[in-house]
Amino acid sequence: MVAKLLEAEFSFKKPEVKRLNGYDNVNYIVKTNTEKYIFKTYSFDKELFSVLKAENELLLHLQQKETNTFPKPIAFTDGSLIKLVDIDGSKMICRMLSFLDGSFLGDINPNKELMYSLGGFLAEMNLKFQEFDSYVLQARQWEWDIQYVYLNKKYLDDISDPRDKNIVDYFFQQYEENVVQILPELRKQIIHNDANEWNILIKNNHVSGIIDFGDLAHSKLINEVAIAITYSCYDKETPLDWASSLLKGYHKILPLEEKEIKVLYYLIAARLCTSVCNSAHSRKVNPDNVYATVSEKYAWQMLYKWMRINPIKAENVFRRAIGFLPIENPLTTEEQIKRRHANISPIVSLSYEEPISMSRSAFQYMYDTDGNTFLDTYNNIPHVGHSHPRVVKAGQKQMARLNTNTRYLYDLLPTYAEKLLSKFPDSLSKVFFVNSGSAASDLAMRMVYAHTGYKKTMVMEHGYHGNTQISIDISDYKFNNPKGQGQKGNILKTPIPDTYRGKYTERNAGELYAEDAVKQIENSSTPIGAFITEPVVGCGGQVPLAAGYLKKVYPAIRKQGGVCVSDEVQTGFGRLGDYFWGFESQDVVPDMVIVGKPIANGHPMGAVITTEEIAQSFGQGVEFFSSFGGNPVSCAIGLSVLDVIEEEKLQHNAKQVGDYYKSLLCELQNKYDCIGDVRGSGLFLGIEIIKAENNETNKTLAHHIKNELRNKFILISTDGPDDSVLKTKPPLCFTKENAKEVVDTIDEILERYYDKN
Numbered sequence: 170m171v172a173k174l175l176e177a178e179f180s181f182k183k184p185e186v187k188r189l190n191g192y193d194n195v196n197y198i199v200k201t202n203t204e205k206y207i208f209k210t211y212s213f214d215k216e217l218f219s220v221l222k223a224e225n226e227l228l229l230h231l232q233q234k235e236t237n238t239f240p241k242p243i244a245f246t247d248g249s250l251i252k253l254v255d256i257d258g259s260k261m262i263c264r265m266l267s268f269l270d271g272s273f274l275g276d277i278n279p280n281k282e283l284m285y286s287l288g289g290f291l292a293e294m295n296l297k298f299q300e301f302d303s304y305v306l307q308a309r310q311w312e313w314d315i316q317y318v319y320l321n322k323k324y325l326d327d328i329s330d331p332r333d334k335n336i337v338d339y340f341f342q343q344y345e346e347n348v349v350q351i352l353p354e355l356r357k358q359i360i361h362n363d364a365n366e367w368n369i370l371i372k373n374n375h376v377s378g379i380i381d382f383g384d385l386a387h388s389k390l391i392n393e394v395a396i397a398i399t400y401s402c403y404d405k406e407t408p409l410d411w412a413s414s415l416l417k418g419y420h421k422i423l424p425l426e427e428k429e430i431k432v433l434y435y436l437i438a439a440r441l442c443t444s445v446c447n448s449a450h451s452r453k454v455n456p457d458n459v460y461a462t463v464s465e466k467y468a469w470q471m472l473y474k475w476m477r478i479n480p481i482k483a484e485n486v487f488r489r490a491i492g493f494l495p496i497e498n499p500l501t502t503e504e505q506i507k508r509r510h511a512n513i514s515p516i517v518s519l520s521y522e523e524p525i526s527m528s529r530s531a532f533q534y535m536y537d538t539d540g541n542t543f544l545d546t547y548n549n550i551p552h553v554g555h556s557h558p559r560v561v562k563a564g565q566k567q568m569a570r571l572n573t574n575t576r577y578l579y580d581l582l583p584t585y586a587e588k589l590l591s592k593f594p595d596s597l598s599k600v601f602f603v604n605s606g607s608a609a610s611d612l613a614m615r616m617v618y619a620h621t622g623y624k625k626t627m628v629m630e631h632g633y634h635g636n637t638q639i640s641i642d643i644s645d646y647k648f649n650n651p652k653g654q655g656q657k658g659n660i661l662k663t664p665i666p667d668t669y670r671g672k673y674t675e676r677n678a679g680e681l682y683a684e685d686a687v688k689q690i691e692n693s694s695t696p697i698g699a700f701i702t703e704p705v706v707g708c709g710g711q712v713p714l715a716a717g718y719l720k721k722v723y724p725a726i727r728k729q730g731g732v733c734v735s736d737e738v739q740t741g742f743g744r745l746g747d748y749f750w751g752f753e754s755q756d757v758v759p760d761m762v763i764v765g766k767p768i769a770n771g772h773p774m775g776a777v778i779t780t781e782e783i784a785q786s787f788g789q790g791v792e793f794f795s796s797f798g799g800n801p802v803s804c805a806i807g808l809s810v811l812d813v814i815e816e817e818k819l820q821h822n823a824k825q826v827g828d829y830y831k832s833l834l835c836e837l838q839n840k841y842d843c844i845g846d847v848r849g850s851g852l853f854l855g856i857e858i859i860k861a862e863n864n865e866t867n868k869t870l871a872h873h874i875k876n877e878l879r880n881k882f883i884l885i886s887t888d889g890p891d892d893s894v895l896k897t898k899p900p901l902c903f904t905k906e907n908a909k910e911v912v913d914t915i916d917e918i919l920e921r922y923y924d925k926n
Contacts, residue, residue: 170256170257171186171197171208171256172184172186174254174256174263175199175208177246178245178246178254178263179243179245179246179265180246181199181201182201182202184199184200184201185199185200185201186198186199186200186208187200189207194209194210194211194212194383195209195210195211196208196209196210197209197210198268199265204267204268205268206243206265206266206267206268207240207265207266207267207268207380208263208264208265209263209264209265209266210254210256210261210262210263211261211262211263212259212261212262213253213259213260213261213262214262217262218251218253218262219305220305220306220309220385221251221262221264221383222250222251222305223303223305223306223385224382224383224385225242225250225251225264226301226303227298227301227303227359227382227385228240228241228242228266228382229241229242230297230300230301231297237269237270237377237378238269238377238378238379239269239378239379239380239382240266240267240268240269240380240382241266241267242264242265242266243265243266243267244265245265250264251263251264252264269370269377269378269380270370270372271370271371271372271377271378272370272371272372273366273367273369273370273371274287274366274367274369274370274371274376274401275365275366275367277371279401279411280374281410281411281414282374282414283371283374283375283376284401284411284414284415284418285414285415285417285418286374286375286376286418287364287369287376287397287401287415287418288394288397288414288415288416288417288418288419288420288421288422289376289418289419289421289422290375290376290379290418291361291364291393291394291397291419292418292419292420292421292422292423293422293423294361294379295358295360295390295393295423296422296423298358298359298360298361299358301359302359303359303387306359306385306386306387307387309385309386309387311386312324312443312446312447313362313363313384313386313443313447314362314386314388314392315388315389315392315395315396315436315439315440315443316352316388316389316392318341318344318439318442318443319341319344319345321341321442321443321446321447322341322446324446324447324449324450325337325338325446327446327449327450327452327453328445328446328449329449331813331816331817331818332817332902333445333469335554335557335558335559335813335817336472336473336476336532337442337445337446337472338558338559338562339476339531339532339556339557339558340435340438340439340441340442340472340475340476341439341442341558342556342558342561342562343435343438344435344436344438344439347432347435347480348432348435348436348439351428351431351432352389354428355389355390355391355428355429355432356389356390356391356426356429357387357388357389357390358387358388358390359385359386359387359388360385360386360387360388360389360390360392360393361379361382361384361385361393362384362385362386362388362392362393362396363381363383363384363396364379364393364396364397364400365396365399365400365464366400366401367381368380368381389429389436390423390429391425391429391430391432391433391436392436392440394415394416394419394425394429394433395433395436395437395439395440396440397415397419398411398412398415398416398433398437399437399440399441399444399468399471400464401415402415402471403441403464403467403468403470403471404467404470404471408471408474408475408478409478409482409483409486412437412486412487412490413486413487413489413490414490416487416490416491417490417491420490420491420492424491425491427488427493430484430487430488430491430493431484433483433484433487434475434478434480434483434484434487435480437475438472438475441468441471441472441475442472444464444465444468445465445468445469445472448464448465448468476531476532476534477534477542478542479528479529479536479537479540479541479542480529480536481496481528481536481538481539481540482540482541482542484496485540498526498538498539502523502524502526505524505526506519506524520886521875521876521879522876523876523879523880525537525543525879526538526539529556530545530551530555530556531554531555531556532554532555532556532557532900532902533545533554533555533899533900533902533903533904533907534555535548535555535884541882542882543879543882543883543884544882544883544884544907544910544911545884545899545900546883546884546885546897546898546899546903546907546911547884547885547886547896547897547898547899548884548898548899548900549739549744549766549767549852549853549898549899549900550766550767550770550771551767551770551771551900552742552744552766552767552768552770552810552814552819552900552901553767553770553810553813553814553817553819553900553901553902554770554900554901554902555771555900557770557813559809559812559813560769560770560772560806560809560810560813562809563805563806563808563809564772564802564805564806564809566805567581567801567802567804567805567806568802570801571801572800572801572802573800573801574794574795574796574797574799574800575602575794575795575798575799575800576794579801581801581804581805581808582602582799582801582804584804584808585799585804585805585807585808586600586602586799588808588811589776589778589807589811590778592749592750592811593750593762593778594758596758596780597758597759597761597762597778597779597780598780598781599778599779599780599781599783599784600776600777600778600779601616601776601777601779601784601793601795601798602774602775602776602795602798602799602803602804603774603775603776603777603795603797603798604773604774604775604795604796604797604798604803605635605765605773605774605775606634606635606738606763606764606765606766606775607634607635607636607637607640607765607775608635608637608775608795608798609635609738609763609764609765609775609776609777610634610635610637610639610640610643610701610736610763611635611637611638611639611640612777612793613699613701613734613761613763613777613779614626614639614640614643614699615639615787616761616777616779616783616784616786616787617698617699617732617734617761618698619786619787619789619790620732620782620783620786620787621696621698621699621730621731621732622698623695623696623697623698623699623730623731624659624698625659625660625661625693625695625696625697625698626642626643626659626660626661626697626698626699626700626701627661627662627663627686627689627690627697627699627700627701627726627731628643628644628645628660628661628662628663628700628701628702629645629662629663629665629701629702629703629706629709630645630662630663630664630665630706630709631645631646631665631706631708631709631710631712631889631890632644632645632646632701632702632703632706632708632709632736633645633646633647633703633707633708634701634736634738634763641653641654642657642659642660643660643701645662646708646709648660649662661689661693661697663685663686663689664682664685664686665706665709665712666678666679666682666683666712666714666715666718667709667710667712667715668715669712669845669846669848669857670846670857672685673715677717678715678716679714679715679716679717679718679720679721680717680718680721682715682718683717683718683719683720683721683722684721686718686721686722686725687721687722687725690722690725690726690729691725693729696729696730696731697726697729697731698730698731698732699726699731699732699733699734699761700722700723700726700731700732700733700734701734701735701736701763702714702719702734702735702736703735703736703737703738703739703740703751704719704735704737704740704745704750704751704752704754704755705739705740705745705751705849705850705853707739707740707888707896707898708888708889709888709889709890710855710857710888710889710890710893710894710896711848711849711853711854711855711888711889711894711896711898712848712855713754713848713849713850714755716755717755718755719733719752719755719757720755720756720757723757723759727760732760732761732783733757733759733760733761734759734760734761734762734763735750735751735752735759735761735762735763736763737750737751737752737762737763737764738763738764738765738766738775739766739853739898740853741762741764741767741768742764742767742768742810742814743814743819743820743823743851743901744767744823744851744852744853744898744901745823745827745850745851745853746820746821746823746824746825746827746828746850746851746852747824747850747851749820750762754850760779760780760783761777761778761779761780761783762777762778762779763775763776763777764776764777764778767810768807768810769803769806769807769810770806770809770810772802772803772806772807773797773803774798774803774806774807775798776798814901817902819901819902820901822901822902822903823851823852823901824851825905826852826903826904826905826907826908827850827851827852827853827854829905829908830852830854830897830903830905830908830911830912831847831849831850831854833908833909833912834847834854834856834912835847836912837912837915837916837919838856840916841919841923842859842861843858843859843860843861843867843870843919844856844857844858844859845857845858845859845864852897852898852899852901852903853898854896854897854898855888855889855894855895855896855897856894856895856896856897857889857893857894858870858871858874858893858894858895859893866889866890866891866893867893868887868891868892868893870922871887871892871893871894871895872887872892873918873922874895874915874918874919875887875895877918878911878914878915878918881914881918883910883911883914885897885911897911
C-alpha cells in the first residue's frame with residue numbers, strides 16, 4: 170500500500186520500502202535507484218498538522234545555511250510538503266524528508282572529543298534557530314518540553330515500583346523548589362529538544378548531522394544542553410565527566426549564563442523523569458511498542474546515580490568546565506562553629522572531629538555545602554528516607570489547608586489514630602499524641618503515676634528515654650553520667666541483659682537475667698509503678714535484650730500492680746525487619762508503648778499508646794492538652810509515613826538488607842580480631858570494637874573508624890558505655906549495595922590501620 174502511494178505521490182518507480190520503529194508515529198525508509206528518503210506518517214490531529222508545517226518551515230530555513238546536516242523536506246508531485254492521505258482506510262498526515270548518512274551516536278563508543286564536537290554542533294544549530302520564529306511552536310505545550318515537566322505527573326502512578334515512583338516525585342519537587350522561580354529569567358528560543366543518541370549522526374569522530382525534529386519546542390535554551398547531556402551521559406559510569414566535555418564545546422560557540430548553569434542539574438533530572446514517566450505510560454497503554462521504552466534502562470540507571478550527586482558538586486563541575494569560578498561557601502567550618510557558639514551553647518554538641526555543614530538530603534544521602542555526598546547509615550529519624558516526597562507533600566498540603574489543635578474536630582486525628590493503632594495488639598487501644606519522644610516518655614510516667622499511684626520505677630541499665638526532667642530521671646544513660654544528677658530514690662536500676670559482655674552469656678541467658686530482675690522486684694521495699702526499657706538498648710551499644718527476658722519480667726511487674734512500658738522510639742515502625750515493634754521479638758504485649766523520632770520522618774511528633782484501663786485512670790485527673798500533639802499537619806505526615814512503609818515494603822527491605830548487612834559484618838568479624846561482636850537485627854545494628862589481646866573496649870579504634878568513614882563520606886556513629894560500639898541505623902530505603910559499600914570501606918580502613926600499626 171505504501172509503495173503504491175509513493176509511486177503515485179512522488180513518481181517513484183518500484184521503491185523499496187522498509188518500516189522503521191517509531192515512538193508514536195510510523196516511519197519508513199524509502200530507497201529508489203538513486204536516493205534514500207524517510208517517509209513519515211502520523212494519525213491525523215489538527216494541532217499536530219500545524220506543528221509539522223512549522224517543522225517543515227524550520228527545515229527549509231536551515232537549508233539556506235547548511236546542506237546534508239539537517240533533513241530536507243521533499244515535495245509531493247503537487248508541490249505540497251505535507252498532506253492528508255488515506256492509508257488503509259485511515260486519514261494520515263504524510264511528509265517526505267531526505268535521508269542523512271552517518272553512524273548513530275548510539276552505535277559507537279564515544280570519547281570526550283566527540284562530546285566536545287556535539288556541544289559545538291548544538292550551539293551552532295541553536296544560533297541558526299535564533300533566526301527563525303513560529304507562533305505555532307511558541308504555543309506548543311507538551312510533556313517532552315522540560316519547562317512543562319509537571320505535565321508528566323499524571324503518569325507517576327504508571328510507574329509500578331513505589332520506590333522508583335518516589336524518586337521521580339522527589340525530583341519533581343526539587344524542580345519546583347529550585348527551577349520554577351528562575352524560569353522567567355532564562356533565555357528562550359526554538360530548540361531541537363531531542364538530541365538523543367539515535368538522532369545524532371557521526372562521521373570521522375565528529376557530529377555530522379541531526380535528524381528527527383518532531384520534538385521542536387519554543388523552550389529555555391539551556392534545555393537543549395540538558396537534554397543532550399542526559400542522553401549522551403546516561404549510560405556512563407561518571408556522567409559529570411562527559412557532561413563537562415559537551416558543555417565546553419557548547420559554551421565556546423554560544424556562551425552560557427550563570428543562572429542557566431545554576432539549574433542545569435535539576436533540568437537533567439527533569440528530562441530523566443520525563444523519559445521514565447512516558448516509558449511507564451507507554452508500557453501501560455501500548456505494551457508492544459518496544460521503541461518507546463528503549464532508553465528506559467539507562468534513564469533509571471542515571472536517575473539513581475544523579476540522586477547520589479550533590480547538586481552543588483554538579484554545578485561546580487559545570488562551572489569549571491566553562492570557566493566560571495566555583496561556588497564559594499560564605500563561611501569556613503571554623504567560622505560557622507564560632508557563629509553557632511555565639512548564640513548556641515557548646516553543650517549542644519557536634520558530630521565528628523571535623524563537623525559537617527549540610528545543605529540538602531535525599532533518601533539515604535546527605536549533601537554538604539562543599540559538594541560532597543554522604544551515605545547516611547546513622548540517621549534513623551528520616552525513617553522512610555530524607556526529604557521523602559510523599560511525606561513532604563503531605564506536610565505542605567495540610568499546612569496550606571488547616572493546622573490547629575485537638576480542641577477542634579477534624580478527620581485527620583481519628584483517621585491517623587485508627588491507622589496507627591491498627592499496628593498494635595487489640596489491648597493497646599488508646600493513643601495520646603505529643604510533639605516528641607521525650608514528651609511521650611514524660612507523659613507515660615505521669616500516666617503510670619495516675620494509674621498505679623506508685624512513683625517507683627524500674628529502669629534498664631544504660632537506657633535512654635528523653636530530655637525532659639522525668640525522662641532524665643528514668644534514663645541511666647543520663648543520670649549515671651559522670652556529669653549527671655545521679656540516681657533518684659524512686660528509681661530501681663536493673664542490669665542490662667547483654668549476652669556478649671554481661672554476667673550471663675549462656676543459651677538461657679535471658680531467663681537468668683530475668684530471674685535476677687524478678688528478685689529485685691520482689692525485694693523492693695515499695696511497689697513498682699512501672700518497668701521501662703527499649704527492646705534493643707541503643708545507648709547501651711545496640712544491645713538486644715536477651716531472648717525470653719521480658720517474658721519473665723513483665724508478669725512480675727504486673728503481679729505487684731505495675732505497668733510494663735516499651736520504648737519503641739528507635740526500634741519501632743519495622744526497623745528490626747522481623748518485627749514492626751521491638752516488643753514482638755520478646756513475644757510480649759506491653760501495657761504502654763512510647764513512640765517518636767521515625768513516627769513522622771523528622772517532623773516533631775511523638776505518642777503514647779496504652780490500654781483503655783490506663784487511659785481511663787489518667788482521664789480522672791486534670792485535662793490533658795498538648796498544643797502541637799495530634800495537630801492536622803502532624804497527623805497528615807504521620808499517616809504518610811505509614812503509607813510509605815506499606816507501599817515500599819520497607820519492613821521487608823529492612824529484613825532483607827539488614828540480614829545481608831549483618832552477614833557482611835560477621836564476615837569482617839572473622840577477618841579482624843578487633844571486632845568483638847556484631848549484634849542487632851534489621852537496620853539497627855551494633856559493631857563492638859575491642860582490644861583483641863584482652864577483650865577490653867577500644868574507644869580509640871572505634872572513633873578512628875567512625876572519623877575515617879566520615880572522611881570517605883559515610884556517616885556512622887559510636888555509642889555504648891565506653892563509646893566503643895559502631896552503631897548503624899540508616900533510613901529504611903538503604904540498599905544491599907549501600908551495605909556492601911559500608912563494609913568494604915570499613916575493611917579498607919582496618920587494613921590500612923593494621924598496616925601502619
